[in-house]
Amino acid sequence: MAERLSLDEVRHVAKLARLRLTNEELEQYRSQLSAVLEHIAKLNEVDVAGVEPMAHPSDVTNRLDEDVVGESMPVEQLLAIAPAVEGQFLAVPKVLGEETGP
Amino acid sequence: MTTSASIVTTRLKIGMEIHVELATKSKMFSRSANLAHPDHYDAAPNSLVDPMVAALPGVLPVMNKQAVEMAMMVGIALGCTIARVSKWDRKNYFYPDLPKGYQISQYDLPLCCDGELHIPGADGTTKRIGIIRAHLEEDTGKLGHELPGGKPYNGSLVDLNRAGTPLLEIVTHPDLESAQDAVTFGKELRNLCRFLGVSEGIMQRGHMRFEPNVNVIIRTDDGNEFATPIVEIKNLNSFRALRGAIEHEHKRQVEAWAEEGVVQATGLKSTRGWDDARLITVLQREKEEADDYRYFPDPDLIPVVVSDEWRQNVAARIPELPMQRRRRYQEQYKLSAKDALALTDDRDPCMFYEQCVDACVAGRGSQAQVGSACAKLLLNAGAKRANERGCGVHELGISPGQVAQIIELRDQEAIGSTAADELFGLLCDSDDNAQAVAEQHGLLQVRDEGQLDRWCEAAIEAQPQAADDFRSGKAAAIGRLVGQVMKVSRGQADAKAAKEKLTQKLGRG
Numbered sequence: 152m153a154e155r156l157s158l159d160e161v162r163h164v165a166k167l168a169r170l171r172l173t174n175e176e177l178e179q180y181r182s183q184l185s186a187v188l189e190h191i192a193k194l195n196e197v198d199v200a201g202v203e204p205m206a207h208p209s210d211v212t213n214r215l216d217e218d219v220v221g222e223s224m225p226v227e228q229l230l231a232i233a234p235a236v237e238g239q240f241l242a243v244p245k246v247l248g249e250e251t252g253p
Numbered sequence: 254m255t256t257s258a259s260i261v262t263t264r265l266k267i268g269m270e271i272h273v274e275l276a277t278k279s280k281m282f283s284r285s286a287n288l289a290h291p292d293h294y295d296a297a298p299n300s301l302v303d304p305m306v307a308a309l310p311g312v313l314p315v316m317n318k319q320a321v322e323m324a325m326m327v328g329i330a331l332g333c334t335i336a337r338v339s340k341w342d343r344k345n346y347f348y349p350d351l352p353k354g355y356q357i358s359q360y361d362l363p364l365c366c367d368g369e370l371h372i373p374g375a376d377g378t379t380k381r382i383g384i385i386r387a388h389l390e391e392d393t394g395k396l397g398h399e400l401p402g403g404k405p406y407n408g409s410l411v412d413l414n415r416a417g418t419p420l421l422e423i424v425t426h427p428d429l430e431s432a433q434d435a436v437t438f439g440k441e442l443r444n445l446c447r448f449l450g451v452s453e454g455i456m457q458r459g460h461m462r463f464e465p466n467v468n469v470i471i472r473t474d475d476g477n478e479f480a481t482p483i484v485e486i487k488n489l490n491s492f493r494a495l496r497g498a499i500e501h502e503h504k505r506q507v508e509a510w511a512e513e514g515v516v517q518a519t520g521l522k523s524t525r526g527w528d529d530a531r532l533i534t535v536l537q538r539e540k541e542e543a544d545d546y547r548y549f550p551d552p553d554l555i556p557v558v559v560s561d562e563w564r565q566n567v568a569a570r571i572p573e574l575p576m577q578r579r580r581r582y583q584e585q586y587k588l589s590a591k592d593a594l595a596l597t598d599d600r601d602p603c604m605f606y607e608q609c610v611d612a613c614v615a616g617r618g619s620q621a622q623v624g625s626a627c628a629k630l631l632l633n634a635g636a637k638r639a640n641e642r643g644c645g646v647h648e649l650g651i652s653p654g655q656v657a658q659i660i661e662l663r664d665q666e667a668i669g670s671t672a673a674d675e676l677f678g679l680l681c682d683s684d685d686n687a688q689a690v691a692e693q694h695g696l697l698q699v700r701d702e703g704q705l706d707r708w709c710e711a712a713i714e715a716q717p718q719a720a721d722d723f724r725s726g727k728a729a730a731i732g733r734l735v736g737q738v739m740k741v742s743r744g745q746a747d748a749k750a751a752k753e754k755l756t757q758k759l760g761r762g
Contacts, residue, residue: 167545169347206340206362206550212558218277218319221284226299229307229413238400239298240410243349246396 155185258473263507266480267435267499268427270464271442272420274392275323276452280306280417281391282314282357282554288414289460291453298412306417308352313553320419321364321557323451324389325567327421328365330445330574331384335564339364339388341554344546349411350394358422360548363388364557370425370445371576372437377590382438383426392418415459421451427466432499435465436492440598444575447600456491463489467502468517471510481506482521486534489527498527501534578603586624595632602639605647606631612657626660634677649681658687662697671744672696699745708746709754712737723759731755 161181165172172180226239235242274289283305286293293301305312328335342360368384394416396409423442429435443454443461454460468483484502489495502525509515525534573581575597582593597603606627613623635646642649659676662668668676668691679690691697699705712734713720719737722730731752738751 167345167547206338206556207552207554209555212556214315214555215318215321215557216279216284216315218279218317219284220279220286222303223285223300224302224304224307226297226302229299229302232307237406237408237410239300240397240412241299241349242406243409243411245398245407246349246409 156181156188258475258477260471260507260511261474262472263503264470264472265430265432265499265503266427266468266470267429267431268466269423269425269429269435269438270466271423271425271439272392272462272464273327273423273442273446273452273454274460275320275419275421276450276460277317277319277323277419279317281317281320281389281419283312283417284315284317285417287418289418289452289458293414294458296414299414301414302416306352306413308354314357314551316554316557317419320389322567323419323449324364324387324421325559325564326449326571327423327446327451328368328387329564329568330449330571331365331368331370331387331423333365333368333384333387335559336362336364336366338362338556338558340556341551342548343551344390344548346546348393349409350396350413350416352394352413352416356390356393357551357554358390358548359388362556364559370438370441372434372441373579373590373594374437380428380434382428382434385424385426387421387423390420390422392416392420429465432496432503435463435499436496439463439492439495441575444598444600448572448575450572459490461490463495465489465495465499467499467506469503469506469510471507479510480517481510482515482517482523484534485522485524487524487526487537494527494529497532498525498534501532505534575600575603582624582628586621586628588625588628592628592632595636596628599645601648602631602646605645605653608653609656609660612653613660615657623657623660626663627656630656630659630673630677634674638678638681651677651680652684655680655687662687662691666747667691667697669698669739669744669746669748671739672698675744695743695745697745698747699742700747700750705746705750705754708738708742709734709751709758711741712751712755713758715741720759723755 158177158181161177161184162172164184165177165180230236230239230241233241275287276290277287278290278292279285280287280301280303283303285303285306286296286301288294288296288301305314325335339359339362341357343355344358344360345355347354363386365387366385368387370382370384371379372382373379392415394411394413396411398406398409400406400410425438429438439461443452446452446454446461452460464485464487466483466485469481471479471481473479484506486498486502489498515521524537526537528535579590579593579597582588582596583590588596596606609627609631610620610624613627614620631646635649635651638649639646656677659668659673659680662676663670663673672691675694676687676691676696679694680687683690716733716737719730719733723734734755735748735752738746738755739748
């Protein structure tokens with residue numbers, strides 16, 4: 152049985168998803184997510200000893216493309232759908248700290 | 254100091270994560286051109302983007318066969334087991350250089366596992382560095398904070414050209430014991446990738462990035478050992494930064510331990526960045542835990558299954574590797590470990606050397622003999638000029654055929670070693686035959702007895718002290734006189750004949 156999520160856990164998951172939640176919403180998601188987890192936890196009851204883990208429901212493997220250069224989008228087309236641009240770059244609010252992500 | 258004992262030794266313990274951009278023609282999961290391929294190095298910002306890279310709705314990734322095979326080649330060359338089944342996972346996090354909101358990577362079933370790389374030491378021995386795994390993933394875009402021309406921009410500028418470049422992440426065991434080990438490992442791995450043709454390894458273009466995990470084992474005089482907390486240093490993109498960051502961490506961690514006495518424990522690992530201007534490492538924000546990335550199998554991609562046949566097929570395409578060539582040069586050409594290492598530490602000069610040997614063999618001669626003669630010429634006359642001109646020996650302008658001609662003139666004793674060196678220099682700027690250039694510049698050895706006699710007279714006159722020393726029994730003084738003969742003859746005298754002549758003249762013949 153899955154234990155009921157703590158408020159801190161819900162806050163943490165919301166932060167990872169970049170969601171700003173009110174206290175009311177935190178409570179609401181706490182019960183909803185807990186119920187989802189409890190439902191999924193039923194799977195723990197299945198005996199899977201000796202069963203190979205499945206990476207994908209399809210039996211198909213090795214769908215590979217040859218390494219041949221295809222088309223890129225025209226730059227104008229990419230820039231046209233961006234919320235903000237600066238020259239040929241996509242412009243976003245300043246990211247402090249490091250050059251790249253984790 | 255938390256203990257009254259004093260420090261006897263401090264020993265670095267370093268494991269590395271290395272990211273290598275693979276130089277396929279197209280991206281990892283779509284067919285837009287790859288920034289890490291030489292054809293696209295200088296592509297205009299955001300010109301190598303397709304709907305998959307931009308994460309437009311409805312797109313589906315399709316693996317690049319060549320990227321998988323390049324990763325297999327590196328894995329096989331590192332002695333790794335190639336997984337029969339590997340799969341793709343999503344690593345979720347939000348960052349402007351990652352339009353999908355997740356990076357496609359391999360979490361629990363990487364393509365390559367359990368390998369090793371033997372790095373050469375200065376003394377001719379090698380050290381085994383264990384490889385834990387090597388897995389494939391996709392690179393992210395790049396964030397800048399300056400407009401073209403260097404004007405600062407109050408925000409971040411995203412260029413997605415690099416997003417989707419196939420990236421091989423290689424993880425080592427903590428077997429490296431010094432900054433020098435880490436640098437040697439990095440260079441050896443880069444060289445290996447170049448020989449395999451999977452990456453040009455140009456550091457300035459970010460083709461390779463290093464993330465060392467560093468801590469220090471401190472021994473005190475009361476016989477105790479302490480391990481300092483592990484620090485991960487992010488994104489080092491030059492060998493200078495790699496060396497500097499590790500050396501700084503060594504010092505900093507020992508000082509921090511002496512002051513606070515904190516030792517390694519779960520949850521104490523921290524992340525630091527390298528400040529290239531101040532030459533120190535700086536604490537960065539705490540890294541998200543692995544759980545926070547919410548890895549899960551990517552439903553858009555199916556597993557890769559590598560049959561024995563496919564693996565053997567890829568293995569058969571692996572050329573002779575630098576470490577194998579190194580061994581062969583020592584056995585076949587009787588080269589010293591040091592010379593063999595110098596000839597193989599970079600692909601292009603090494604290939605040039607082999608072309609020179611081939612050109613000599615085509616002319617005549619046993620391979621063992623010309624192998625050693627070419628090595629000597631390239632490591633002396635060649636290395637000197639390559640160093641002066643700041644290029645590789647293969648870029649000096651002299652051709653393998655011309656090198657072979659110099660070796661042949663030397664073999665026929667038509668030129669001396671000084672003349673060979675000068676001729677090498679002249680041929681860097683000439684397409685003419687070595688014999689013709691040697692004649693034109695008077696470099697061929699003169700066998701005229703009268704001429705040799707006159708040069709010897711001149712040498713004795715110029716170096717009376719050496720002549721006296723020799724007469725009074727100091728045999729070594731003859732060297733100065735022979736040197737003088739070679740100088741006045743501009744290398745045209747035969748040193749052996751000059752020595753005989755001088756000995757005769759000074760009455761000791």
